[in-house]
Amino acid sequence: MAAVAPWDLLDLDSLLTDEERDVRDLARRVANDRVRPSVADWYENGSTPVRDLAAEFGKLGLLGMHLTGYGCAGSTAVAYGLTCMELEAADSGVRSLVSVQGSLAMYAIWKFGSEEQKQRWLPGMAAGELIGCFGLTEPDHGSDPANMSTRARRDGDDWVLNGGKMWITNAPLADVAVIWARTDEGVVGFAVPTDTPGFSAREIKHKMSLRASSTGEITLDDVRLPASARLPEARGLKAPLSCLTEARFGIIWGALGAARDCLVTAVDYATTREQFGRPIGGFQLTQAKLADMAVELQKGFLLALHLGRLRDSAGSLRPEQVSVGKLNNVREAIKIARQCRTILGGNGISGEYPIMRHANNLESVLTYEGTSEIHQLVIGQKLTGLNAFAG
Known part of the structure; x- marks a missing residue:
């Protein structure tokens, strides 16, 4: 029987516009050409050419791409999400560079800064000349x-x-x-x-x-x-929290990229690695693992796409909606990474494969921009109307 890639199981590409697919393909090319060949060494050495990457991303319009004016691309939320997904399929740290630059630092200045501050900082940040x-x-x-x-x-x-x-x-x-x-x-x-x-x-x-x-x-x-x-329009804690909501949206998509890369690696390995006289992908237990992970990956994409469409139509998302996406997609991504590691056995811990690197990275993604527990409480408060943060 002909095999299909995990992403083609539900023909998810059919849900995207031609422009969205073009942006996705651009981000995938830069991730494949510029990041993948070196990222294992960057990870092992704990050193990344951040300024070089920022300059390249800036030339392609990927920094602050969902913002308007000041050299920013003004793309849709879905296009930005797809970019985060492709970058994180290469490495979560590289996606973090883009998220922090665009959705935290640039967004804060763009949303709450004076015109003088915007003119001073945003064009250079969009170009990747300023970090x-x-x-x-x-x-x-x-x-x-x-x-x-x-x-x-x-x-x-x-x-x-x-x-x-x-x-x-x-x-x-x-x-x-x-x-x-x-x-x-x-x-x-x-x-x-x-x-x-x-x-x-x-x-x-x-x-x-x-x-x-x-x-x-x-x-x-x-x-x-x-x-x-001083950022003149930032008044109270609501301002930085709104920046976090902005950044969490990219994480909802980015985590899917890491999970997808793990699953693609595991499927390829399972269909070529032989034990007991046949590929391990031909055993029922392995196929059950792959099927469950593929289902969660499709569900995570549909959730991310729904939130992206909501944001593009309404202009913003409610915090609890973003919390649903961040909680689910990161939690499922790290489960997928860990399960994929088991399929590769001892090879799963080798830097020759990306799975353990993704799994380690996702431990940070699970924590930053709000831990899973914080997002559970955000959702719980919205469901009950009761604030449980204080104890």
């Missing part, structure tokens, strides 16, 4: 940003920032950092040039996950900023 990061998470305040320790106080016409941020993608290389701090008037955002005295970013080493990504710890030691550095 941005997003400083919200802190060493002692991950899932509870309302109690962040970073403070900003007024000193004449200036602001002075003190505190620290942790697990910040792109921070060691960033030209601008969007920093969130508590003030007497609530949570406030700032576009901070990283060459400002008192700002420092230390590369976090010894990661077992997202090794093909630059991650840093930011220290703010009496960082003095002019009033013009």
Whole structure:
């Protein structure tokens, strides 16, 4: 019997427009040509040519591609999601570079910044000439940003920032950092040039996950900023949380890419690896595993596409809708990666195959932009009308 690729099981491509398929194919080509040949070495060495990749992605219009103006492509949400999927099929760390640049740092400036800030930062960021990061998470305040320790106080016409941020993608290389701090008037955002005295970013080493990504710890030691550095439209914690919602949308799609790459690898292996005189894909237990994973992959895509269509028609998604997508797709992706590893047996842990790298990366994806537990509580609160975050 003729075999079909996992993605062709339900003919999912038929649900996309010609333009969406073109964008998807462009992202797939750049991932195949620029990322796949080297990513295993980047991961093993814990070093990635972030600036080179950003410049290439910028030339192709992939940075901040779902934003409008200031050199951004103004693409649809579905096209952006498909791009995230193809990039993460190569590696989650590479997709994180694009997500943090476009959906966190650029989006925060685009949504809440002044016209002067937008003109100063966004064109260079869209081109990949400037790198941005997003400083919200802190060493002692991950899932509870309302109690962040970073403070900003007024000193004449200036602001002075003190505190620290942790697990910040792109921070060691960033030209601008969007920093969130508590003030007497609530949570406030700032576009901070990283060459400002008192700002420092230390590369976090010894990661077992997202090794093909630059991650840093930011220290703010009496960082003095002019009033013009404040994001004027960002008022309260709702502003950074809306940025997280923006980024989570890309993760909903990206996780599918990692899962798909694992499943394609496992199917190929199962049809060529022989044990007991025949390919292991011919055994019922192996086929049951492959079938269950393929079903979850199709369901995850349909969920992501539905959310993308909603966003393109309505202009935005409700937070609980994004939480449904992030919770389901990342949770299922990591299950798929782990199951695919079992099909490859001992070879599943080898860097010659991408599965263990994807599985390790997805451990971080499961945690960042809201843990699974946080998304369960978001959904639970919407279902019951009761806030369970406080205990």
